[in-house]
Amino acid sequence: MMRRVSCLLSLLAMAACGTGGTQGPARAEHHEEEPPGARELKVPAETQKKWGVVTGPVTRETLTGGVTLPGVMALNGQRSAQISTLLEGKVTSIGADLGDEVHGGQVLVVLHAPAFAQAQTALLQAHARRNLARREFDRARELMKDEAIQQREYQRRESELEAATTEYGLAESQLHSCGWGHPEIDALVARAGRGIGDLSDLVEPTLRVTSPIGGRVITRDVVIGEHVHPDKLLFTVSDLGTLWATLDAREKDLPSLA
Numbered sequence: 165m166m167r168r169v170s171c172l173l174s175l176l177a178m179a180a181c182g183t184g185g186t187q188g189p190a191r192a193e194h195h196e197e198e199p200p201g202a203r204e205l206k207v208p209a210e211t212q213k214k215w216g217v218v219t220g221p222v223t224r225e226t227l228t229g230g231v232t233l234p235g236v237m238a239l240n241g242q243r244s245a246q247i248s249t250l251l252e253g254k255v256t257s258i259g260a261d262l263g264d265e266v267h268g269g270q271v272l273v274v275l276h277a278p279a280f281a282q283a284q285t286a287l288l289q290a291h292a293r294r295n296l297a298r299r300e301f302d303r304a305r306e307l308m309k310d311e312a313i314q315q316r317e318y319q320r321r322e323s324e325l326e327a328a329t330t331e332y333g334l335a336e337s338q339l340h341s342c343g344w345g346h347p348e349i350d351a352l353v354a355r356a357g358r359g360i361g362d363l364s365d366l367v368e369p370t371l372r373v374t375s376p377i378g379g380r381v382i383t384r385d386v387v388i389g390e391h392v393h394p395d396k397l398l399f400t401v402s403d404l405g406t407l408w409a410t411l412d413a414r415e416k417d418l419p420s421l422a
Contacts, residue, residue, distance in 0.1 A: 244379070249275060249373050252279065252392060253391070254389065261381065266378065268378045269374050272374060275371040290335040293328045297325040297329075300321045305318070352367075379403040382402050
């Protein structure tokens with residue numbers, strides 16, 4: 165009798181826990197279908213602009229990491245000028261100071277340079293010799309047409325004209341190096357042609373040193389009354405609109421810089 169009661173209790177317990185051999189009725193799972201667009205988030209254009217949301221087409225890009233390198237900033241060598249004088253002389257005035265902004269052609273320093281007056285004198289003398297040689301050659305050419313002059317004499321006068329022309333070109337180049345252009349040289353020759361005063365009255369020892377570029381005065385090493393020579397650096401002018409960066413990179417960093 166006790167054995168039957170124990171079996172009955174075991175069957176009842178198994179039925180209550182659902183672990184028996186006979187399963188209870190299965191519960192049907194119910195999934196509600198979501199309406200289209202239920203998982204979409206729509207943000208008005210004004211709100212996107214307020215939040216700073218930017219949209220665009222999907223693209224494939226390669227992302228690279230940055231690298232930090234030590235370096236120094238330097239002046240742009242193509243927009244910098246070290247200014248000195250080709251002739252020695254005494255400084256009489258200075259036209260710019262350290263940190264000043266200057267333009268191309270601006271006078272930076274004025275010198276009393278006797279050698280500059282000598283260069284002008286050499287030009288006038290070379291100009292006179294060239295004119296004389298040209299007249300002699302033109303006369304020889306006319307005589308050569310009438311066979312009134314020997315070929316050797318004609319060639320001699322032609323050679324003298326070439327030598328005088330070369331001499332004048334060298335004298336002209338010397339004045340160009342000192343900052344004179346063709347207008348100043350032509351004006352000097354014109355004054356000499358009009359016979360205004362003596363040769364010493366036509367030339368002047370005042371040499372003006374100008375800046376070849378526009379920029380800012382980076383260095384100035386000259387004072388009034390100083391006697392300067394061609395090997396002395398007077399000014400450094402540089403355009404600071406662009407600078408050069410010199411970086412020290414290791415070999416392993418080169419792929420990141422390519």
